[in-house]
Amino acid sequence: MTVSLPIPTVGVPLPGRGCDCNACAFYAGPDGRGGPATVEPLCSGTNSDCRFCGCAAAEADAPANACVTRSCPIRCGSRTDIAQWMADVGGTLAFDDISIDSPLPDGLPPFIPMTDGSSVTRLDASLNWPAYGVGLRRVFSPDTHTLYRRFTEQSARQALDLKPHQKAVLVGYGEDPLVEAFWTKRQRDNLVERIAEQQWDLVLSCNYSIYGDWPRTEHLLNMRRSLMLAQEFAEAGVPVVPNIYWFRLEDLQRYLAWTEDTQPAAIAVNVQTVRDNSTWDTWERPGLHWLAANLPDDMPIILTGLSRTNRIAEMVQLFGTRLTLVSQNPHQYALHGAIMTANGREDVHARPEDAFAATVRYMASLLPAR
Helix, strand or coil, rough: CCCCCCCCCCCCCCCCCHHHHHHHEEEEECCCCCCCCCCCCCCCCCCCCCCCCCHHHHHCCCCCCCCCCCCCCCCCCCCCCHHHHHHHHCCCCCCCCCCCHHHCCCCCCCCEEEEEECCCCCCCCCCCCCCCEEHHHHHHHCCCCCCCCHCCCCHHHHHHCCCCCCCCEEEEECCHHHHHHHHHCCCCCCCCHHHHHHCCCEEEEECCCCCCCHHHHHHHHHHHHHHHHHHHHHHHHCCEEECCCCCCCHHHHHHHHHHHHHHHEEEEEEECCCCCCHHHHHHHHHHHHHHHHCCCCCEEEEEEECCHHHHHHHHHHHHHHHHHECCCHHHHHHHCCEEEEEEEEEEEECCCHHHHHHHHHHHCCCCCCC
Protein backbone atom coordinates (compact mmCIF):
# COMPACT_ATOMS: atom_id res chain seq x y z
CA MET A 1 0.00 0.00 0.00
CA THR A 2 1.38 3.42 -1.02
CA VAL A 3 1.04 6.23 1.49
CA SER A 4 1.28 9.76 0.10
CA LEU A 5 3.42 12.11 2.13
CA PRO A 6 1.95 15.58 2.61
CA ILE A 7 3.35 18.35 0.48
CA PRO A 8 4.51 21.28 2.66
CA THR A 9 2.27 24.33 2.53
CA VAL A 10 4.45 27.14 1.22
CA GLY A 11 4.15 29.91 -1.33
CA VAL A 12 5.67 27.89 -4.19
CA PRO A 13 4.80 24.48 -5.65
CA LEU A 14 7.10 21.75 -4.38
CA PRO A 15 8.19 18.28 -5.49
CA GLY A 16 7.02 15.38 -3.36
CA ARG A 17 9.11 14.28 -0.42
CA GLY A 18 10.71 10.93 -1.07
CA CYS A 19 9.93 11.40 -4.78
CA ASP A 20 6.29 10.63 -3.98
CA CYS A 21 4.42 11.43 -7.19
CA ASN A 22 1.05 11.82 -5.46
CA ALA A 23 2.52 14.57 -3.29
CA CYS A 24 4.38 16.26 -6.14
CA ALA A 25 3.28 19.52 -7.70
CA PHE A 26 4.84 18.52 -11.04
CA TYR A 27 3.50 15.01 -11.62
CA ALA A 28 1.66 14.63 -14.91
CA GLY A 29 1.26 10.87 -14.89
CA PRO A 30 0.77 8.68 -17.95
CA ASP A 31 -2.53 10.37 -18.80
CA GLY A 32 -1.29 13.93 -18.27
CA ARG A 33 -3.85 14.67 -15.57
CA GLY A 34 -1.49 14.41 -12.63
CA GLY A 35 -2.22 13.61 -9.00
CA PRO A 36 -3.87 15.31 -6.05
CA ALA A 37 -1.02 17.79 -5.52
CA THR A 38 -0.31 18.57 -9.18
CA VAL A 39 0.10 22.24 -10.04
CA GLU A 40 2.33 22.06 -13.12
CA PRO A 41 1.99 18.72 -14.96
CA LEU A 42 5.54 18.44 -16.32
CA CYS A 43 6.82 15.02 -15.24
CA SER A 44 5.69 11.49 -16.04
CA GLY A 45 7.15 10.00 -12.86
CA THR A 46 10.21 9.01 -10.89
CA ASN A 47 13.46 7.56 -12.23
CA SER A 48 13.59 3.81 -11.75
CA ASP A 49 17.36 3.84 -11.27
CA CYS A 50 17.55 6.89 -8.97
CA ARG A 51 20.03 6.37 -6.12
CA PHE A 52 18.66 9.13 -3.91
CA CYS A 53 14.91 8.63 -3.50
CA GLY A 54 15.45 6.22 -0.61
CA CYS A 55 17.80 8.35 1.46
CA ALA A 56 17.24 8.90 5.18
CA ALA A 57 15.51 12.24 4.69
CA ALA A 58 12.82 10.62 2.55
CA GLU A 59 11.43 8.50 5.39
CA ALA A 60 8.06 9.58 6.72
CA ASP A 61 9.34 9.83 10.30
CA ALA A 62 12.68 11.43 9.39
CA PRO A 63 13.82 14.18 11.78
CA ALA A 64 13.96 17.73 10.49
CA ASN A 65 17.76 17.64 10.33
CA ALA A 66 17.99 14.35 8.41
CA CYS A 67 18.87 16.17 5.23
CA VAL A 68 22.34 17.66 5.56
CA THR A 69 21.98 19.99 2.61
CA ARG A 70 25.51 21.36 2.71
CA SER A 71 27.00 17.93 2.11
CA CYS A 72 24.44 16.66 -0.41
CA PRO A 73 24.68 18.04 -3.95
CA ILE A 74 21.32 16.63 -5.01
CA ARG A 75 18.09 18.61 -5.03
CA CYS A 76 14.99 16.57 -4.35
CA GLY A 77 11.67 16.88 -2.59
CA SER A 78 13.16 15.61 0.68
CA ARG A 79 15.59 18.51 1.04
CA THR A 80 14.83 20.81 3.91
CA ASP A 81 15.65 23.80 1.70
CA ILE A 82 13.78 22.69 -1.43
CA ALA A 83 11.36 25.63 -1.12
CA GLN A 84 14.33 27.99 -1.31
CA TRP A 85 15.51 26.31 -4.50
CA MET A 86 12.04 26.59 -5.98
CA ALA A 87 11.93 30.27 -5.09
CA ASP A 88 15.40 30.68 -6.61
CA VAL A 89 14.13 29.57 -10.02
CA GLY A 90 11.04 31.72 -9.84
CA GLY A 91 8.60 29.33 -8.22
CA THR A 92 8.02 27.31 -11.38
CA LEU A 93 9.70 24.58 -13.41
CA ALA A 94 7.93 25.47 -16.66
CA PHE A 95 9.62 27.33 -19.52
CA ASP A 96 6.66 29.57 -20.34
CA ASP A 97 8.12 32.75 -18.84
CA ILE A 98 11.56 32.38 -20.44
CA SER A 99 12.57 33.94 -23.75
CA ILE A 100 16.05 34.56 -25.15
CA ASP A 101 16.11 37.50 -27.52
CA SER A 102 19.69 37.39 -28.71
CA PRO A 103 21.10 37.33 -32.26
CA LEU A 104 23.69 34.88 -33.49
CA PRO A 105 26.77 36.81 -34.66
CA ASP A 106 27.55 36.80 -38.37
CA GLY A 107 30.60 35.05 -39.72
CA LEU A 108 30.87 32.09 -37.34
CA PRO A 109 32.86 29.30 -38.98
CA PRO A 110 31.47 25.73 -38.99
CA PHE A 111 34.35 24.71 -36.71
CA ILE A 112 35.49 26.67 -33.64
CA PRO A 113 38.63 25.40 -31.88
CA MET A 114 39.03 25.97 -28.14
CA THR A 115 42.23 27.10 -26.44
CA ASP A 116 43.44 27.35 -22.85
CA GLY A 117 42.69 31.07 -22.61
CA SER A 118 46.22 32.32 -23.22
CA SER A 119 47.21 34.28 -26.29
CA VAL A 120 46.30 32.47 -29.49
CA THR A 121 48.84 34.37 -31.59
CA ARG A 122 51.30 31.49 -31.81
CA LEU A 123 48.67 28.84 -32.49
CA ASP A 124 46.95 31.03 -35.06
CA ALA A 125 50.13 31.99 -36.92
CA SER A 126 49.39 29.98 -40.06
CA LEU A 127 45.60 29.84 -39.71
CA ASN A 128 44.04 33.28 -39.29
CA TRP A 129 41.00 31.36 -38.03
CA PRO A 130 37.68 33.30 -37.80
CA ALA A 131 36.81 32.37 -34.19
CA TYR A 132 38.28 30.82 -31.04
CA GLY A 133 36.55 29.39 -27.99
CA VAL A 134 37.55 29.46 -24.32
CA GLY A 135 36.06 27.30 -21.57
CA LEU A 136 34.43 28.82 -18.49
CA ARG A 137 37.17 27.60 -16.14
CA ARG A 138 39.69 29.77 -18.00
CA VAL A 139 37.61 32.85 -17.19
CA PHE A 140 35.93 31.97 -13.86
CA SER A 141 38.35 30.41 -11.37
CA PRO A 142 37.48 26.91 -10.06
CA ASP A 143 39.50 27.72 -6.92
CA THR A 144 38.40 31.22 -5.93
CA HIS A 145 35.08 31.38 -7.80
CA THR A 146 35.97 34.81 -9.12
CA LEU A 147 36.67 36.13 -12.60
CA TYR A 148 40.32 36.16 -13.59
CA ARG A 149 41.74 39.68 -13.72
CA ARG A 150 43.15 39.29 -17.22
CA PHE A 151 39.56 39.02 -18.49
CA THR A 152 38.17 41.82 -16.32
CA GLU A 153 40.82 44.41 -17.13
CA GLN A 154 40.45 44.18 -20.90
CA SER A 155 38.09 42.82 -23.51
CA ALA A 156 37.99 39.12 -24.29
CA ARG A 157 39.45 39.76 -27.72
CA GLN A 158 42.34 41.69 -26.19
CA ALA A 159 42.98 39.00 -23.57
CA LEU A 160 43.26 36.41 -26.33
CA ASP A 161 45.26 38.66 -28.68
CA LEU A 162 42.70 38.20 -31.43
CA LYS A 163 42.63 40.26 -34.58
CA PRO A 164 39.70 42.62 -35.09
CA HIS A 165 37.89 40.24 -37.45
CA GLN A 166 38.31 37.18 -35.19
CA LYS A 167 35.50 36.27 -32.81
CA ALA A 168 35.86 35.34 -29.14
CA VAL A 169 33.49 32.65 -27.91
CA LEU A 170 32.96 31.83 -24.23
CA VAL A 171 32.06 28.16 -23.91
CA GLY A 172 30.23 28.22 -20.58
CA TYR A 173 30.58 24.55 -19.76
CA GLY A 174 32.49 23.09 -16.84
CA GLU A 175 32.48 20.54 -14.08
CA ASP A 176 29.47 20.63 -11.75
CA PRO A 177 31.17 22.49 -8.85
CA LEU A 178 32.24 25.26 -11.24
CA VAL A 179 28.86 25.90 -12.85
CA GLU A 180 27.10 25.56 -9.49
CA ALA A 181 29.39 28.22 -8.02
CA PHE A 182 28.69 30.45 -11.00
CA TRP A 183 24.94 30.10 -10.43
CA THR A 184 25.20 30.78 -6.70
CA LYS A 185 27.49 33.80 -7.03
CA ARG A 186 26.22 35.27 -10.28
CA GLN A 187 23.85 37.81 -8.72
CA ARG A 188 25.87 38.74 -5.64
CA ASP A 189 29.01 39.32 -7.70
CA ASN A 190 27.26 40.63 -10.85
CA LEU A 191 28.95 37.90 -12.88
CA VAL A 192 26.65 38.12 -15.89
CA GLU A 193 27.04 41.89 -16.16
CA ARG A 194 30.80 41.68 -15.73
CA ILE A 195 31.07 39.05 -18.46
CA ALA A 196 28.96 41.32 -20.65
CA GLU A 197 31.64 43.99 -20.14
CA GLN A 198 34.22 41.59 -21.59
CA GLN A 199 32.50 41.93 -24.99
CA TRP A 200 32.44 38.29 -26.03
CA ASP A 201 31.13 37.83 -29.55
CA LEU A 202 29.18 34.78 -28.38
CA VAL A 203 28.51 32.99 -25.11
CA LEU A 204 27.33 29.39 -24.98
CA SER A 205 25.44 29.44 -21.70
CA CYS A 206 26.20 27.04 -18.84
CA ASN A 207 24.61 23.62 -18.89
CA TYR A 208 23.43 22.10 -15.63
CA SER A 209 23.85 18.34 -15.50
CA ILE A 210 21.24 15.65 -15.95
CA TYR A 211 22.27 12.17 -14.87
CA GLY A 212 20.06 9.11 -15.07
CA ASP A 213 20.49 8.14 -11.44
CA TRP A 214 19.39 11.55 -10.15
CA PRO A 215 15.85 12.44 -9.07
CA ARG A 216 13.56 14.08 -11.60
CA THR A 217 13.42 17.18 -9.42
CA GLU A 218 17.12 17.71 -10.14
CA HIS A 219 16.47 17.27 -13.86
CA LEU A 220 13.60 19.74 -13.91
CA LEU A 221 15.49 22.34 -11.89
CA ASN A 222 18.58 22.04 -14.06
CA MET A 223 16.72 22.32 -17.35
CA ARG A 224 15.07 25.50 -16.14
CA ARG A 225 18.28 26.93 -14.69
CA SER A 226 20.10 26.44 -18.00
CA LEU A 227 17.46 28.45 -19.85
CA MET A 228 17.18 31.06 -17.09
CA LEU A 229 20.89 31.78 -17.17
CA ALA A 230 20.84 32.18 -20.94
CA GLN A 231 17.98 34.65 -20.57
CA GLU A 232 19.98 36.64 -18.01
CA PHE A 233 22.89 36.88 -20.44
CA ALA A 234 20.55 38.01 -23.22
CA GLU A 235 19.01 40.66 -20.98
CA ALA A 236 22.54 41.94 -20.24
CA GLY A 237 23.10 42.43 -23.97
CA VAL A 238 25.30 39.37 -24.47
CA PRO A 239 24.95 37.37 -27.71
CA VAL A 240 24.07 34.03 -26.14
CA VAL A 241 22.92 30.57 -27.16
CA PRO A 242 21.10 28.43 -24.59
CA ASN A 243 22.31 24.95 -23.83
CA ILE A 244 19.78 22.15 -23.59
CA TYR A 245 20.00 18.79 -21.86
CA TRP A 246 17.34 16.13 -21.65
CA PHE A 247 16.65 12.70 -20.21
CA ARG A 248 13.25 11.73 -21.58
CA LEU A 249 11.19 12.31 -24.69
CA GLU A 250 8.91 14.61 -22.71
CA ASP A 251 11.91 16.87 -22.07
CA LEU A 252 12.61 17.19 -25.79
CA GLN A 253 8.95 17.85 -26.46
CA ARG A 254 8.96 20.68 -23.92
CA TYR A 255 12.04 22.19 -25.54
CA LEU A 256 10.39 21.97 -28.95
CA ALA A 257 7.27 23.75 -27.73
CA TRP A 258 9.48 26.41 -26.15
CA THR A 259 11.53 26.97 -29.31
CA GLU A 260 8.36 27.23 -31.39
CA ASP A 261 6.99 29.87 -29.02
CA THR A 262 10.16 31.91 -28.47
CA GLN A 263 12.27 31.22 -31.59
CA PRO A 264 15.81 31.45 -30.15
CA ALA A 265 18.51 32.21 -32.69
CA ALA A 266 20.15 28.81 -32.09
CA ILE A 267 20.48 26.04 -29.54
CA ALA A 268 23.59 24.36 -28.17
CA VAL A 269 24.21 20.86 -26.83
CA ASN A 270 27.28 19.83 -24.86
CA VAL A 271 28.22 16.27 -25.80
CA GLN A 272 31.78 16.24 -24.47
CA THR A 273 30.79 14.21 -21.39
CA VAL A 274 29.34 11.40 -23.53
CA ARG A 275 32.36 9.27 -24.27
CA ASP A 276 31.21 5.65 -24.04
CA ASN A 277 29.24 4.13 -26.91
CA SER A 278 26.44 2.85 -24.68
CA THR A 279 25.44 6.30 -23.41
CA TRP A 280 25.85 7.81 -26.86
CA ASP A 281 23.68 5.15 -28.52
CA THR A 282 20.93 4.99 -25.90
CA TRP A 283 20.62 8.65 -24.92
CA GLU A 284 22.51 11.37 -26.78
CA ARG A 285 22.25 10.03 -30.30
CA PRO A 286 18.48 9.34 -30.26
CA GLY A 287 17.87 12.79 -28.79
CA LEU A 288 19.92 14.49 -31.48
CA HIS A 289 18.09 12.54 -34.18
CA TRP A 290 14.79 13.66 -32.66
CA LEU A 291 15.91 17.29 -32.60
CA ALA A 292 17.05 17.10 -36.23
CA ALA A 293 13.66 15.75 -37.25
CA ASN A 294 11.57 18.21 -35.25
CA LEU A 295 13.41 21.52 -34.90
CA PRO A 296 12.80 24.15 -37.57
CA ASP A 297 14.88 23.35 -40.63
CA ASP A 298 16.73 26.65 -40.44
CA MET A 299 17.58 26.62 -36.71
CA PRO A 300 21.37 26.48 -36.17
CA ILE A 301 22.69 23.96 -33.66
CA ILE A 302 26.05 24.16 -31.91
CA LEU A 303 27.58 20.93 -30.61
CA THR A 304 30.51 21.02 -28.23
CA GLY A 305 32.82 18.07 -27.75
CA LEU A 306 32.40 15.79 -30.75
CA SER A 307 35.77 14.31 -31.68
CA ARG A 308 35.12 10.98 -33.39
CA THR A 309 34.94 11.21 -37.14
CA ASN A 310 32.01 8.77 -37.42
CA ARG A 311 29.94 10.79 -34.94
CA ILE A 312 30.80 14.04 -36.69
CA ALA A 313 29.82 12.54 -40.04
CA GLU A 314 26.48 11.41 -38.62
CA MET A 315 25.74 14.87 -37.21
CA VAL A 316 26.60 16.44 -40.56
CA GLN A 317 24.06 14.13 -42.18
CA LEU A 318 21.46 15.21 -39.63
CA PHE A 319 22.03 18.96 -39.51
CA GLY A 320 23.97 19.85 -42.67
CA THR A 321 25.15 23.43 -42.96
CA ARG A 322 23.34 24.58 -39.83
CA LEU A 323 25.80 22.61 -37.67
CA THR A 324 28.63 24.34 -35.81
CA LEU A 325 31.16 22.21 -33.98
CA VAL A 326 33.22 23.45 -31.02
CA SER A 327 36.12 21.28 -29.83
CA GLN A 328 39.23 21.42 -27.67
CA ASN A 329 40.73 18.42 -29.48
CA PRO A 330 43.22 20.43 -31.58
CA HIS A 331 44.68 22.12 -28.50
CA GLN A 332 44.83 18.93 -26.44
CA TYR A 333 46.54 17.02 -29.23
CA ALA A 334 48.94 19.88 -29.97
CA LEU A 335 50.22 19.85 -26.39
CA HIS A 336 51.68 16.42 -27.17
CA GLY A 337 52.71 17.09 -30.76
CA ALA A 338 49.86 14.91 -32.02
CA ILE A 339 47.32 15.46 -34.79
CA MET A 340 43.88 14.12 -35.59
CA THR A 341 43.49 12.26 -38.89
CA ALA A 342 41.03 9.94 -40.58
CA ASN A 343 42.87 7.10 -38.82
CA GLY A 344 42.51 8.71 -35.40
CA ARG A 345 45.23 10.29 -33.32
CA GLU A 346 48.73 10.23 -34.71
CA ASP A 347 51.73 11.17 -32.56
CA VAL A 348 53.91 12.94 -35.10
CA HIS A 349 55.99 14.98 -32.59
CA ALA A 350 55.19 18.21 -34.41
CA ARG A 351 55.60 21.68 -33.02
CA PRO A 352 52.44 22.63 -31.07
CA GLU A 353 51.44 25.36 -33.53
CA ASP A 354 51.88 23.03 -36.51
CA ALA A 355 49.97 20.19 -34.85
CA PHE A 356 47.19 22.58 -33.83
CA ALA A 357 46.82 23.98 -37.35
CA ALA A 358 46.76 20.51 -38.90
CA THR A 359 44.00 19.27 -36.61
CA VAL A 360 41.94 22.44 -36.98
CA ARG A 361 42.09 22.14 -40.77
CA TYR A 362 41.24 18.44 -40.65
CA MET A 363 38.25 18.84 -38.34
CA ALA A 364 36.98 21.78 -40.35
CA SER A 365 37.20 19.64 -43.50
CA LEU A 366 34.67 17.25 -41.97
CA LEU A 367 32.01 19.97 -41.93
CA PRO A 368 30.20 21.44 -44.94
CA ALA A 369 31.14 24.96 -45.93
CA ARG A 370 28.58 27.71 -45.43
